Each structure stands twice: as structure tokens, then as C-alpha cells.
Amino acid sequence: MVPAVRPSVLPLMLLGLLLVAVPAVAFAGDTQPGRLDRWLQPAVGSSSPGAHDPALALDWLGEPTGRALLVLAVAAVCLIAGRRALAITTVVGSFLVAVLTTGLKYVVGREIHDGFLSYPSGHTAAFAAIGLVIGLLLADVFRTGTAAGTAIVLCSTVIAGALMAWSQITLTAHYPTDTVGGVGCALLVVPATGVLVDRFRRSGGTPA
Numbered sequence: 001m002v003p004a005v006r007p008s009v010l011p012l013m014l015l016g017l018l019l020v021a022v023p024a025v026a027f028a029g030d031t032q033p034g035r036l037d038r039w040l041q042p043a044v045g046s047s048s049p050g051a052h053d054p055a056l057a058l059d060w061l062g063e064p065t066g067r068a069l070l071v072l073a074v075a076a077v078c079l080i081a082g083r084r085a086l087a088i089t090t091v092v093g094s095f096l097v098a099v100l101t102t103g104l105k106y107v108v109g110r111e112i113h114d115g116f117l118s119y120p121s122g123h124t125a126a127f128a129a130i131g132l133v134i135g136l137l138l139a140d141v142f143r144t145g146t147a148a149g150t151a152i153v154l155c156s157t158v159i160a161g162a163l164m165a166w167s168q169i170t171l172t173a174h175y176p177t178d179t180v181g182g183v184g185c186a187l188l189v190v191p192a193t194g195v196l197v198d199r200f201r202r203s204g205g206t207p208a
Contacts (some may be wrong), residue, residue, distance in 0.1 A: 001194035002086065002140035004149030006009045009191045012153070016191075019184025022122065023177045027119060031111045033175050038174035045169040047109045060168035062123025067094070074130055078137060085197050086140070090133045093193035097129045098122060100185050112175060120181030124164045128186035131160025136194065157186060 001009060027034055033041065040197040044057070060066040071094045078087035110119035135156030141147030166178035 001191065001198045002136050004144045004146055005136060005153055008150040009195055012187050012191045016187025017182045019190060020181050023181050024119065027110050029109045029175060034177060037175040037177055041169060044166060044176055045179045051170055055167040055170040058164055059123060059171060062126050062164060070130055074133055081137060081141060083137060086133065086137060086199050089190065089194045090127055091199050092197065094126060095130050095188040096193055097125050097185055099182060101125045101182065117137050118174050119178045120185055121168055121178040122182065123168055124179040124182030125185040126163050127164035128157050128161035128183045129190050132157040132186050132190045146162045157183065162202050
């Protein structure tokens with residue numbers, strides 16, 4: 001975990017847990033959009049024909065092939081920047097985010113489109129996780145303080161998550177609240193992964 005953000009790991013994880021748990025409890029077993037979903041769908045999603053192709057392009061980045069390429073690209077940037085621990089966090093954190101979102105789908109049991117498990121949005125979680133790593137990299141490269149570094153991480157996570165959420169809502173692949181849970185998964189898993197990678201690196205005497 002980058003030094004600037006290390007003091008904020010627990011608050012970030014608690015925020016992620018809150019974003020995951022509240023919708024999970026509220027919408028467990030549902031097969032219909034909630035009141036908040038019905039309000040957010042037209043407000044966030046786009047019905048413009050011109051929005052379909054950009055939404056599909058973003059959606060592809062959340063598919064297995066696109067996601068793998070994106071993870072490898074960001075990990076490579078981290079390596080080029082000399083942040084090996086962050087590169088490992090990118091790969092391991094993204095994998096764990098995928099495991100968590102897949103498992104939660106079966107636990108929560110929320111459905112969309114006649115039987116497809118929807119909560120949380122794995123696409124949104126994956127993109128938000130990449131945004132979070134980019135925020136960590138920026139905070140480390142620019143050697144920010146804790147407040148500025150945490151703000152950068154939150155902003156990059158929310159921006160990335162919002163972009164993918166827009167695509168999922170526009171394509172009606174997810175309820176809007178599914179995407180909130182996706183962002184929460186990224187905030188919960190990636191900072192914890194960074195701490196674990198850092199501890200493992202230190203115990204093994206491996207340089208960052």
C-alpha cells in the first residue's frame with residue numbers, strides 16, 4: 001500500500017463494506033427494481049441511440065478478455081513506474097474482486113431479466129478497482145499527503161465506477177443499485193490486498 005493512503009485503508013474498506021452490505025440486505029432475493037432504481041434508471045442511463053456503442057465498448061472492458069487486458073496494461077504501467085508491489089496488487093486485487101462479486105451474486109440472489117443474477121455488478125467492480133489502483137499510483141508518484149492521496153483515490157474510483165455504471169444502466173444489464181455494490185467491492189478488496197501484499201513483501205525482504 002502506498003504510504004500516503006496507508007492511514008486511510010480502514011476507512012476506505014469500511015465505506016466499501018457499507019456500499020456492499022446495505023443494498024445487499026435491502027434487495028436480497030428481489031426480481032424487480034427498487035424505488036431508487038426506478039428513479040436512477042432514467043436519470044443515469046441514456047436512451048440516445050448514439051450512446052449504445054460507447055456503452056458496449058465500456059461493457060467489453062468488463063468482460064473477461066477486456067478485463068484481463070486492462071489489468072495487465074495497468075500492472076505494466078505500475079512496473080514501468082517502479083511500483084512492483086502496486087503491480088501485484090493490481091493483478092491479485094482484480095482477481096479477488098472478481099471472486100467476491102461472483103460469490104455475492106449467489107448469496108444475495110437478486111435477479112434481472114428472468115433469472116440472471118445481478119448483485120453486485122462485476123463489470124462496475126472491475127473498472128472501479130482499476131480506477132482505485134490508478135489513484136494509488138498517482139498518489140504515490142506525486143508523493144501526496146494522506147488527505148490529498150485519499151481524495152485522489154476516491155475520485156478515481158468513483159469516476160471509473162460511474163463510467164462503467166453508466167454503461168451497465170444504459171444497456172439495462174444491471175439495476176443502478178447493483179453498480180453501487182460493485183464500487184463497494186472495489187473499495188473493500190483492493191486496499192486490503194495492497195496491505196497484504198505490502199506485509200508479504202516486507203516479511204520476505206523483497207523491495208517495492
